[in-house]
Amino acid sequence: MDFAKVRELIDRSNNIVIIVHTRPDGDAIGSGLALKKALEKNGKNVTLISPDPIPVFLEWLPGAEEILVFSENKADAKAKLEEADMIFIVDFNTFSRAGTLLGEILEDYLSQKPVVMIDHHLQPDKRIPYIFSDPSKASSAELVYEFITNTGLVEQLDPDIATAIYTGILTDTGSFRFDKTSGRTHRIVAELIEAGAKNADIYSKIFDTYTYDKLQLLGEAIRRMVVIPRCGVSYIILDEDTLRKFNFKQGDTEGVVNYGLMLDGVKFTALFTEKPGEDKIRISFRSKGDFDVNRFARKYFNGGGHKNAAGGNFEGSMAQAEKTFLSKVKKHCDEIKNS
Ligand code: 5GP
Numbered sequence: 001m002d003f004a005k006v007r008e009l010i011d012r013s014n015n016i017v018i019i020v021h022t023r024p025d026g027d028a029i030g031s032g033l034a035l036k037k038a039l040e041k042n043g044k045n046v047t048l049i050s051p052d053p054i055p056v057f058l059e060w061l062p063g064a065e066e067i068l069v070f071s072e073n074k075a076d077a078k079a080k081l082e083e084a085d086m087i088f089i090v091d092f093n094t095f096s097r098a099g100t101l102l103g104e105i106l107e108d109y110l111s112q113k114p115v116v117m118i119d120h121h122l123q124p125d126k127r128i129p130y131i132f133s134d135p136s137k138a139s140s141a142e143l144v145y146e147f148i149t150n151t152g153l154v155e156q157l158d159p160d161i162a163t164a165i166y167t168g169i170l171t172d173t174g175s176f177r178f179d180k181t182s183g184r185t186h187r188i189v190a191e192l193i194e195a196g197a198k199n200a201d202i203y204s205k206i207f208d209t210y211t212y213d214k215l216q217l218l219g220e221a222i223r224r225m226v227v228i229p230r231c232g233v234s235y236i237i238l239d240e241d242t243l244r245k246f247n248f249k250q251g252d253t254e255g256v257v258n259y260g261l262m263l264d265g266v267k268f269t270a271l272f273t274e275k276p277g278e279d280k281i282r283i284s285f286r287s288k289g290d291f292d293v294n295r296f297a298r299k300y301f302n303g304g305g306h307k308n309a310a311g312g313n314f315e316g317s318m319a320q321a322e323k324t325f326l327s328k329v330k331k332h333c334d335e336i337k338n339s
């Protein structure tokens with residue numbers, strides 16, 4: 001990316017909108033908030049729009065209360081987008097990941113306003129003129145760090161920016177354990193801690209704040225896990241009734257999918273959820289090693305993501321979703337087992 005050129009665009013802008021993806025996670029919110037603060041330090045009027053509400057485990061982040069939730073306040077969000085001199089899209093690679101309506105609005109603005117993407121997913125939408133994308137990075141937050149330092153937006157990190165970036169890196173690296181966590185990641189993290197990110201405190205606020213229902217739901221999910229040892233596959237189904245029984249709230253299934261990979265010999269796992277009020281099945285995929293879940297999700301479940309972490313959707317009943325999944329697993333059984 002031509003940082004000087006984007007810096008020039010920023011300098012010429014007064015009103016800037018940042019958009020993150022649907023069902024935002026720690027990386028989306030952390031990246032969005034860090035970028036917002038960095039731009040505000042340079043006198044910009046910045047609005048961070050999230051398509052969906054902020055999950056409870058991220059509400060404590062400095063500035064989270066200022067996020068404009070599109071699904072709750074479409075008129076304000078549309079007005080901010082209309083006023084915007086430039087738009088940043090963060091932690092997603094195609095407009096549809098901002099949701100149908102917001103995605104269509106972005107589509108219209110593409111020819112009218114500069115759009116900058118900061119992201120780490122595969123296959124970024126090439127029509128976007130300014131792309132800062134690196135799928136070898138474990139988080140968008142790491143890229144936001146590189147972006148705000150390379151553009152000179154931030155000379156000295158402050159505790160709020162450091163906390164937001166730390167949150168993005170911590171959550172998207174699975175607490176620094178995933179493959180893409182690099183020496184560079186750790187060097188940035190060292191700087192964040194020195195700049196005031198309280199690492200133990202942040203971890204605790206994110207991971208030690210389960211409600212009783214959320215922890216019980218996790219227990220139920222683990223109990224229901226189905227294993228196909230022959231293929232190195234496991235999966236969990238959480239239907240609408242189960243989620244209701246545990247008073248499901250946004251964010252309650254966060255991280256559940258990872259438990260499927262804890263079994264020795266399992267290389268590929270999936271979590272199916274049927275969220276109350278949604279008319280489709282959401283699926284999360286995770287893998288260890290070579291099996292490419294981005295490809296699997298794209299090919300069979302109208303989704304995508306990264307090689308080892310992806311999501312998808314299924315229109316139809318849970319039973320049909322499971323049946324489809326099982327037939328595809330059967331097809332790829334040897335490939336998964338040997339990955
Ligand atoms: P999760 O399972 O946590 O929802 O998503 C895992 C990864 O896959 C995330 O990086 C997310 O951005 C991506 N992802 C999730 N759902 C979708 C989807 O429907 N389409 C695409 N392209 N990516 C997705």
Ligand code: MN
Binds near residue numbers: 120138140172
């Ligand atoms: Mn991310």
